[in-house]
Every structure is written in structure tokens, then in C-alpha cells.
Amino acid sequence: MIDLTTTYLGLHLKNPLVASSSPLTQKVETARQLEEAGVAAIVMPSLFEEQVIHESLKLDRDLTRGTDSFAEALTYLPDVGQYSIGPDAYVKSLQKVKSALKVPVFGSLNGVSTGAWIDYAQKIEQAGADALELNLYSMATDPDLTSAELEDQHITLVRHVKAHLQIPMAVKLSPFYTALPNFARQLVEAGADGLVLFNRFYQPDFDLEELEVVPNLVLSNSHDLRLPLRWIAILYGRVPGDFALTSGAHTGVDVIKSIMAGASVTTITSEFLQSGVKRLPEILDEITAWMTEHEYTSIAQMKGSMSQQAVAEPALFERANYMKVLSSY
Numbered sequence: 528m529i530d531l532t533t534t535y536l537g538l539h540l541k542n543p544l545v546a547s548s549s550p551l552t553q554k555v556e557t558a559r560q561l562e563e564a565g566v567a568a569i570v571m572p573s574l575f576e577e578q579v580i581h582e583s584l585k586l587d588r589d590l591t592r593g594t595d596s597f598a599e600a601l602t603y604l605p606d607v608g609q610y611s612i613g614p615d616a617y618v619k620s621l622q623k624v625k626s627a628l629k630v631p632v633f634g635s636l637n638g639v640s641t642g643a644w645i646d647y648a649q650k651i652e653q654a655g656a657d658a659l660e661l662n663l664y665s666m667a668t669d670p671d672l673t674s675a676e677l678e679d680q681h682i683t684l685v686r687h688v689k690a691h692l693q694i695p696m697a698v699k700l701s702p703f704y705t706a707l708p709n710f711a712r713q714l715v716e717a718g719a720d721g722l723v724l725f726n727r728f729y730q731p732d733f734d735l736e737e738l739e740v741v742p743n744l745v746l747s748n749s750h751d752l753r754l755p756l757r758w759i760a761i762l763y764g765r766v767p768g769d770f771a772l773t774s775g776a777h778t779g780v781d782v783i784k785s786i787m788a789g790a791s792v793t794t795i796t797s798e799f800l801q802s803g804v805k806r807l808p809e810i811l812d813e814i815t816a817w818m819t820e821h822e823y824t825s826i827a828q829m830k831g832s833m834s835q836q837a838v839a840e841p842a843l844f845e846r847a848n849y850m851k852v853l854s855s856y
């Protein structure tokens with residue numbers, strides 16, 4: 528008998544496959560399809576800081592009709608588009624998904640500044656979320672901002688959000704921190720129960736005809752797995768807290784690699800968007816077949832077995848890999 532169960536953020540999960548935030552986890556119908564296909568938990572799409580501010584500015588406008596402050600204030604906020612719904616609709620949508628599903632449902636907040644918008648952490652909890660994912664998606668473009676200042680802002684935010692919560696909280700990160708292990712440890716000390724590595728950065732493109740910068744979403748492939756794989760392997764055993772891998776998991780083998788690096792769960796979006804939710808049971812079968820062939824009996828047995836601390840040549844996670852890989856071409 529193969530035991531696929533795992534523990535993540537203190538929750539006991541039937542297998543390590545989690546559906547990460549995406550349009551698939553937004554609606555009851557598709558969330559149910561994910562559950563029926565065997566997913567162990569789902570993460571709702573994010574409620575964006577900008578969206579909460581938008582709504583409160585609208586309310587402000589209604590209360591102070593006749594002033595220009597609303598239109599002016601909105602010009603400072605990016606257009607959040609169709610995908611992101613308003614905060615109250617978000618909470619209702621979470622309630623609906625939660626009551627339709629048996630597997631754990633995580634809410635997601637996306638923002639970087641402290642402010643009244645983080646009260647929504649509590650509303651998400653009250654709506655029934657089993658955990659919260661806090662997505663720290665930011666670009667450090669200001670030359671006057673030092674890495675220490677930026678990290679302090681993010682750690683302060685994590686501490687504030689955690690102070691509002693009873694449920695566990697994971698922090699979804701970008702790979703662009705100069706000293707990731709130290710920062711990761713500080714996040715855990717500030718209250719993160721888990722770290723989700725790494726946010727996928729959607730690089731904008733240029734439209735040369737219109738001379739415009741255009742958003743451009745490219746789904747991941749299995750090569751994208753290497754970055755989170757390496758960093759989870761480096762952090763596992765050094766930084767307390769659980770790890771979830773996001774970006775680049777498409778197959779059962781990708782999931783096994785992520786567990787062996789030290790992840791408690793592997794989260795997937797692109798594969799389901801590209802090839803359908805039917806991939807979920809196939810990936811579970813791929814995992815079981817691989818484990819049977821290689822005589823593993825549980826996820827726990829594999830977890831962290833290829834982390835930097837566990838492998839025979841730990842230097843291969845560092846500069847030695849760079850030198851070896853160049854000479855291997």
C-alpha cells in the first residue's frame with residue numbers, strides 16, 4: 528500500500544497535489560471538478576490590495592459626492608481587470624466554494640503594504656477558509672529603496688496579517704530576494720507557517736506598432752521547476768516551516784522531485800489549464816507507479832531526501848553546479 532498523505536500548515540492532506548490560485552479555483556463548478564479529480568486542497572484566486580482600496584475609494588466617493596478626489600485617486604491604482612472581484616464578492620465566493628467542497632480551501636491575499644485592506648484576512652477566515660496564502664508580489668524598482676527596507680516592509684506585513692488570524696498562513700514569494708535563506712527565516716519568525724516558492728513573474732512584452740508595454744501571460748513548463756526545486760532543497764531543514772512548490776510542476780515525476788527537495792505539497796495551475804483537470808488522476812497514477820517501481824511506500828519517506836543537507840554532493844546546489852554545468856555542455 529502506498530501512502531500518499533502529507534501534512535501542510537498543520538492540515539492532514541490525502542495527497543500532495545494542491546490546485547494553486549487560478550480561474551479554476553474561483554468558481555464552484557471548476558473547484559468541484561478539481562475535487563472530484565482528486566485534488567487534496569485548493570487555493571482561491573487572490574483578493575488584491577488594489578481591489579480593496581478601489582472599493583473603499585468608491586464608498587468614499589458615494590459618501591462625499593461632488594468632489595474630484597475619487598477620479599484623481601483612481602489614477603494612482605492599476606486597472607485590476609475582470610479576473611479580480613471586489614472584496615465582498617470575494618468573501619461570498621469563498622463561502623460558496625468552501626460549502627461545496629470537502630477538501631480544505633485556502634483564501635489568498637495579494638499585496639505588499641500594511642493598511643486597512645489586511646482586515647480582509649479576518650474576513651477570509653470568517654468565511655471559512657482553512658488557511659490563508661499571502662502573496663507578496665512586488666517589484667523593487669525604486670533606486671532609493673534598499674533590500675533591508677523592502678524586506679522589513681514585507682516582514683511587518685506578515686506579522687500584521689498573522690496577528691489578525693487563527694488559521695495557518697503561508698507566504699507566497701518571488702525569487703528576487705538577495706539573501707533568501709535569511710529572509711525566509713525572518714518570515715517564519717514573523718508568523719508564516721509555510722512558504723510557497725516561487726511566484727511566477729509574468730514579464731510584459733513590447734508592442735512595437737502601438738509603442739505600448741503589454742501584459743503577456745505565458746504558462747509554465749517543466750524547466751521552470753528547477754528554480755523552486757533548488758531553493759526548496761537549500762532551505763529544507765535550515766528554515767523551519769513547511770514548503771509548497773509552485774511553478775513548473777506538470778508530471779508525477781515533477782511532483783516527486785519537489786517532495787524529495789523538501790516540499791510538503793506541490794501546487795499546480797498551468798498543467799490543468801493546458802491539458803485539463805483530467806491530468807490530476809493521471810499525475811496521481813504517475814506518482815504511485817514511480818513509487819512502486821522504486822520501492823517507496825510513503826510521501827513522508829521521500830520528503831527532503833534530496834535536499835541539500837541530505838545529498839552526497841551538497842556543493843552541486845551552489846557554485847559547483849555552475850562550473851560543472853558549463854563544462855558539461
Ligand SMILES: Cc1cc2nc3c(=O)[nH]c(=O)nc-3n(C[C@H](O)[C@H](O)[C@H](O)COP(=O)(O)O)c2cc1C
Pocket residue numbers: 547548549550571572573574635637662699725726727744746747748751773774775776794795796797798800
Ligand atoms: C490565469 C492565472 C491566474 C492566476 N491567478 C493567481 C492569483 O490570483 N493569485 C496568485 O497568487 N497566483 C495566481 N496565479 C499563479 C498560480 O497560482 C501559480 O503560482 C503559477 O501559475 C505557477 O504555477 P504553474 O507552473 O503550476 O502554473 C495565476 C496563474 C494563472 C495562469
